[in-house]
Amino acid sequence: MIPPALQLRNIHKRYGSTTALAGAALAVEWGETHALLGENGAGKSTLLRIAGGLERADGGPIEVGGGRAVIRSPRDARRLGIGMVHQHPTSIPSLTVAENIALTAGWRVQPREIRGRVLELSGALGLPIDPDSYAGRLPIALKQRLEILKALAARARILLLDEPTAVLAPLEAEELLRVLTGFAGVGNAVVIVTHKLREALSAASRVTVLRHGAVTLVGNSDTETPDSVSRAMLGGAGRPEPSATRSDARTSEPPAIRLQALDVARDGRYGIALRGAALSVLPGEIVGIAAVEGAGQRELMRAVAGLIEPLRGVLEVRQPVAFVPEDRTTEGLILPLSLAENMVLGMGEQAPGVAGALVSWKAASAATADLIARFGMTAAGPEAQAGTLSGGNQQKLVLARALARNPKVIVAENPTRGLDVAAAAEVHRRLREAAAGGTAVLFHSSDLDELLALSDRLVVASGGVLREPERRDRDLVGRMMIGAA
Amino acid sequence: MTDGIELLAGFLAAAVRVATPLLLAATGETISERGGVINLGIEGSMLAGALAAAIGSSAGGPWSGLAAALIAGATLAAVFALVSVHAGADQIIAGTAITLGAVGLTGAVYRAYYGTAGAGLSIPTLAPVEVPVLAEIPLLGAALFAQPLTTYFAVALVPATWWYLFRTRGGLALRAAGESADGARAAGVRVRATRTLAVVAGGALAGLAGATLVLAQVGTFSERMTAGRGFIAIAIVVLGRWHPGGVLVAALFFGAATALQFVFQASGTAVPYQLFLMLPYVLALLGLAGAVGRVRAPRDLGRPERAS
Numbered sequence: 001m002i003p004p005a006l007q008l009r010n011i012h013k014r015y016g017s018t019t020a021l022a023g024a025a026l027a028v029e030w031g032e033t034h035a036l037l038g039e040n041g042a043g044k045s046t047l048l049r050i051a052g053g054l055e056r057a058d059g060g061p062i063e064v065g066g067g068r069a070v071i072r073s074p075r076d077a078r079r080l081g082i083g084m085v086h087q088h089p090t091s092i093p094s095l096t097v098a099e100n101i102a103l104t105a106g107w108r109v110q111p112r113e114i115r116g117r118v119l120e121l122s123g124a125l126g127l128p129i130d131p132d133s134y135a136g137r138l139p140i141a142l143k144q145r146l147e148i149l150k151a152l153a154a155r156a157r158i159l160l161l162d163e164p165t166a167v168l169a170p171l172e173a174e175e176l177l178r179v180l181t182g183f184a185g186v187g188n189a190v191v192i193v194t195h196k197l198r199e200a201l202s203a204a205s206r207v208t209v210l211r212h213g214a215v216t217l218v219g220n221s222d223t224e225t226p227d228s229v230s231r232a233m234l235g236g237a238g239r240p241e242p243s244a245t246r247s248d249a250r251t252s253e254p255p256a257i258r259l260q261a262l263d264v265a266r267d268g269r270y271g272i273a274l275r276g277a278a279l280s281v282l283p284g285e286i287v288g289i290a291a292v293e294g295a296g297q298r299e300l301m302r303a304v305a306g307l308i309e310p311l312r313g314v315l316e317v318r319q320p321v322a323f324v325p326e327d328r329t330t331e332g333l334i335l336p337l338s339l340a341e342n343m344v345l346g347m348g349e350q351a352p353g354v355a356g357a358l359v360s361w362k363a364a365s366a367a368t369a370d371l372i373a374r375f376g377m378t379a380a381g382p383e384a385q386a387g388t389l390s391g392g393n394q395q396k397l398v399l400a401r402a403l404a405r406n407p408k409v410i411v412a413e414n415p416t417r418g419l420d421v422a423a424a425a426e427v428h429r430r431l432r433e434a435a436a437g438g439t440a441v442l443f444h445s446s447d448l449d450e451l452l453a454l455s456d457r458l459v460v461a462s463g464g465v466l467r468e469p470e471r472r473d474r475d476l477v478g479r480m481m482i483g484a485a
Numbered sequence: 486m487t488d489g490i491e492l493l494a495g496f497l498a499a500a501v502r503v504a505t506p507l508l509l510a511a512t513g514e515t516i517s518e519r520g521g522v523i524n525l526g527i528e529g530s531m532l533a534g535a536l537a538a539a540i541g542s543s544a545g546g547p548w549s550g551l552a553a554a555l556i557a558g559a560t561l562a563a564v565f566a567l568v569s570v571h572a573g574a575d576q577i578i579a580g581t582a583i584t585l586g587a588v589g590l591t592g593a594v595y596r597a598y599y600g601t602a603g604a605g606l607s608i609p610t611l612a613p614v615e616v617p618v619l620a621e622i623p624l625l626g627a628a629l630f631a632q633p634l635t636t637y638f639a640v641a642l643v644p645a646t647w648w649y650l651f652r653t654r655g656g657l658a659l660r661a662a663g664e665s666a667d668g669a670r671a672a673g674v675r676v677r678a679t680r681t682l683a684v685v686a687g688g689a690l691a692g693l694a695g696a697t698l699v700l701a702q703v704g705t706f707s708e709r710m711t712a713g714r715g716f717i718a719i720a721i722v723v724l725g726r727w728h729p730g731g732v733l734v735a736a737l738f739f740g741a742a743t744a745l746q747f748v749f750q751a752s753g754t755a756v757p758y759q760l761f762l763m764l765p766y767v768l769a770l771l772g773l774a775g776a777v778g779r780v781r782a783p784r785d786l787g788r789p790e791r792a793s
Binding site: 306307323325327330331332333334335336337341344345346348354357358359361 | 652653654655657658660661664665667668669670671672673674781783784
């Protein structure tokens with residue numbers, strides 16, 4: 001019997017008083033695409049980082065290709081043929097694609113030669129890329145492709161990917177998964193960390209599920225069901241069912257958002273991102289915007305949120321508007337500031353403790369403590385730095401702050417990105433509640449499933465134009481997103 | 486014995502006097518850096534303020550001098566803000582250019598006004614204002630309560646700046662802009678306007694700092710008379726951990742180091758006095774080396790707001 005490509009057994013890892021992994025295990029065969037599933041904080045990223053040499057386990061043997069392996073650094077991992085693709089790109093923005101790859105792979109920096117080698121590599125793998133582009137200028141999907149090429153150029157045979165599809169449009173994600181299974185199929189091994197059940201079960205041949213740092217399920221993807229996997233992830237309860245889509249739209253009232261013939265400039269660059277946009281959203285209605293990166297949805301959201309001045313056209317938005325930005329770590333929150341400070345900053349006049357130009361921190365802290373309790377956040381208290389919260393709790397804070405203003409309109413960009421199933425369900429519940437209370441919700445998501453689950457109505461943005469699909473249909477919407485329908 | 490006490494009282498008074506312009510400039514720079522802008526041009530603003538104070542005071546008395554200094558310092562800072570905050574130029578280079586430009590500009594204006602000789606320039610100055618009774622306290626009285634009005638102002642500015650930064654919405658917006666321009670923008674803060682105002686306010690205070698050199702200390706203007714005090718103020722901001730109270734302590738520390746040098750010189754040792762001139766700067770290096778590892782600058786300090 002051929003030994004597995006990668007085997008981790010009885011892995012333990014503690015950070016201070018927190019146990020991240022308690023006897024976790026992972027076995028990946030050659031030729032296999034393996035999905036590692038779990039909620040946020042289940043330990044899946046930690047396990048992957050241990051295999052990739054970014055963290056060291058407190059205990060537990062690692063074997064690569066049947067031999068005992070000591071992986072102390074990413075360098076060790078690379079020598080063993082393990083390549084890691086991070087969730088956030090690690091390329092150097094001011095170097096070209098070819099230079100970045102040469103740097104990682106340790107090639108001689110001979111411009112023409114590395115260019116040729118990159119073209120050859122990307123052609124062979126079916127991952128086309130322009131070797132002369134600067135890494136920093138690539139769209140997110142290509143940035144990720146570059147990460148994969150870097151790992152493979154360094155002769156990785158075992159590829160570890162942390163949430164590789166989180167940033168991709170549905171079709172891009174499918175394409176990537178096809179390439180990865182192809183790569184695994186020719187005698188390599190691929191591990192994908194994900195929290196998307198559908199994707200894991202369709203792309204991977206086997207799945208491992210972690211919960212609280214221990215394995216709760218190892219199985220073949222064709223015998224497991226979304227139900228059995230989500231039970232393993234959540235511990236019994238199973239996936240919280242998205243409540244049946246039920247519109248609270250108040251048709252008798254005038255729209256809360258109304259755009260007509262609206263043109264918006266590209267955010268921060270020249271050119272027009274959105275042209276002739278028309279859209280109205282009723283109070284109580286939830287409208288989802290489906291779009292691939294750069295289709296104008298960002299500018300749409302920001303124009304409605306009042307952050308970008310449109311070039312021309314009609315833009316009527318009922319106030320107050322609450323905005324939930326895409327990236328909670330750079331825009332949603334200011335991580336070095338405390339929770340209470342973030343709360344006051346994001347709420348303006350309506351913030352607790354604010355009287356004119358003055359802030360009473362006592363009142364602000366009390367109100368923040370109240371929100372922490374009501375939203376079930378895990379936080380040391382209102383004085384804790386926002387940066388000390390986990391991703392799910394940060395997003396809860398952003399949302400809690402947005403909702404605390406009793407907004408007439410909520411604008412949200414990818415409101416559940418990077419959240420685990422339970423936290424995402426909680427975010428959806430809160431948004432629905434707000435809609436039931438008469439708030440108009442306009443949101444964008446890169447996840448088609450989320451769009452279908454949460455929205456009352458779907459609108460596709462493609463090439464700067466807004467269109468409404470005839471049917472709520474995955475395929476149709478997917479094709480409209482890339483301008484193929 | 487009386488001699489010793491007198492020497493000590495003189496030392497303390499000198500320390501506070503020397504610390505005043507440093508405190509003003511460093512408080513201004515604290516405001517600017519809390520907003521995310523490091524302004525090396527404050528040395529230039531100080532120099533411009535010093536010259537403006539000299540001209541203004543000759544023409545209309547010390548108060549006109551102070552007003553002219555505020556305007557001159559703020560104007561240079563506004564130019565810096567235009568280049569660095571709005572056009573997004575590198576703050577270190579822009580600030581250095583402003584300072585070097587100010588050296589040339591003040592030199593040219595000074596010669597145009599007073600001729601190349603420049604000798605015998607004597608300017609109406611601010612007299613010390615003694616606080617009744619308190620000024621009579623032995624030892625500390627003269628140091629704390631017989632100072633020019635600018636010193637009292639500089640000290641009052643410390644709690645005022647603290648209050649602004651930590652108790653007002655404007656202060657929160659300013660700190661947010663310094664920690665994360667993107668986050669502040671998403672929260673509805675007008676980052677560029679906020680930073681511009683902070684820089685201009687900082688420049689005005691630097692101008693005032695220059696004025697105190699002329700109007701409360703030297704009584705005359707000479708070319709390059711600020712002699713790096715603006716840069717020392719920037720070091721004071723770091724040493725004071727970007728906190729108004731810390732800045733006060735650090736400024737007094739520098740004042741004391743400089744005054745100590747006067748004492749050593751006056752005591753007539755055989756050591757060359759240039760070595761004593763080094764004292765504050767050596768202390769600055771030591772202080773920074775000890776402090777820097779433990780402090781955290783505003784996260785977006787020195788970074789222009791990105792367009793998208």
